[in-house]
Amino acid sequence: MKVLLPKVFGSSEIRQFFMTHGKTIQLKKKEIFAKKGIPSYSVGLVVSGGFKLIYKHGKKEWIKSFIFEDGLLGSLPSIFENQPIPYSIIAIEPSEVIVLTANEFKSKMEKENGYQNFLIQFLSKLYLKKEERVADFLLLEPEKRYKKFIQEYYFVLDRISQIDQAAYLGITNVALSRIKKRIFLGNP
Structure with a gap:
């Protein structure tokens, strides 16, 4: 299951919000967007390119997921709870991302109903994907x-x-x- 911005109320507004208030950055292949163990103070909307979210222990690497165009980069516990991010987000190819501060993103999500609906649907899709992934590994x-x-x-x-x-x-x-x-x- 690919997790993209839901095509419901809020998705075009989210894109527009990122474009209006965000800053576009370019990342090279293997460049880090977010590093494990450090709180993430930004959220990214992938315009072009791709990323992998990785857990690493010593030399062993596990990939949590891949994110491509129209996907959001970040860690919700890090953004909403100011916790260290448990994985790294690394570009797998040259990429362009529109970046917002976590505070700006959080403020919009907490205050406006349309954005709250978007967040609920996005989190629901994320949860379902995670459940499916765990079941796949076990079964x-x-x-x-x-x-x-x-x-x-x-x-x-x-x-x-x-x-x-x-x-x-x-x-x-x-x-x-x-x-x-x-x-x-x-x-x-």
Whole structure:
């Protein structure tokens, strides 16, 4: 399930709010938008490019999700509770983002009904995606998770490296190569 700005009341206003009050920044591939362990004082709307949200422990890396055009970058606990962000947000390709301060974003979300409705729907979609992801890890074999990954990210698959795909699926790069070989053996 791709989490984009909902196409309901509030989404065009959110885009307009970012464009009016935000600042456009450019990030290079591998550049960090937000770093694990540090509170995030900004929220970003991805105009172009892509990002990965990663948990890292030593050299091991797990990818929480990918965010592309029209997606929001940030951490809600960090924005609303001023807590350190539990993951890093890193550009996987050259990207353009409109950035707002967390305070400005929070103020708009807390004070106006249309934006509150947007936030409720956005959080609902985020929650459902997280539930589905946990269930997939617990119930599906890696090959089925990969097939689901292809269905979800088919439109940007060529923009996500195989190493990042494997980290998202919770398997090694070698295991992913074997799965691809089995799946695509008869379907070039």
